[in-house]
Amino acid sequence: MGQTLSMEKQMSKFPLFVENSKLVKYLSYLSPIEIWAITLGPIVLCRGRISQRVRRHETIHYQQYLETFFIGFILIYLYDFLYQAIINRKGFSKEAYLSIRFEQEAYAKDEDFLYLRFRKKYAWLKYKLRE
Numbered sequence: 001m002g003q004t005l006s007m008e009k010q011m012s013k014f015p016l017f018v019e020n021s022k023l024v025k026y027l028s029y030l031s032p033i034e035i036w037a038i039t040l041g042p043i044v045l046c047r048g049r050i051s052q053r054v055r056r057h058e059t060i061h062y063q064q065y066l067e068t069f070f071i072g073f074i075l076i077y078l079y080d081f082l083y084q085a086i087i088n089r090k091g092f093s094k095e096a097y098l099s100i101r102f103e104q105e106a107y108a109k110d111e112d113f114l115y116l117r118f119r120k121k122y123a124w125l126k127y128k129l130r131e
């Protein structure tokens with residue numbers, strides 16, 4: 001039991017949450033959506049106070065980063081977005097953003113407070129790029 005607790009403690013060291021980040025506001029100018037929080041590898045930046053839901057959402061992204069050796073997350077994320085934006089003609093829109101496979105998982109599960117505890121590795125693979 002003691003071991004389980006210390007393992008959970010170790011796991012919860014990352015991602016690191018940074019609140020009241022100005023950088024997020026500037027990144028929003030480059031994005032099709034207003035960014036409230038963003039996960040950059042092991043660090044989550046948030047414009048203000050971070051809620052439990054956002055914390056879960058960004059921690060799901062952090063797990064996805066780990067599963068794809070960080071660079072894979074960025075490549076797949078961009079591929080999905082550009083595929084929707086250009087090939088499926090969604091434009092640089094919120095719809096294109098929401099159909100990114102990593103976002104599909106995060107939005108589907110960020111209200112489930114038990115999800116991260118029982119999440120299977122590579123769970124995002126069951127989400128498909130929409131037409």
Ligand SMILES: [Zn+2]
Pocket residue numbers: 057061102103106
């Ligand atoms: Zn997200």
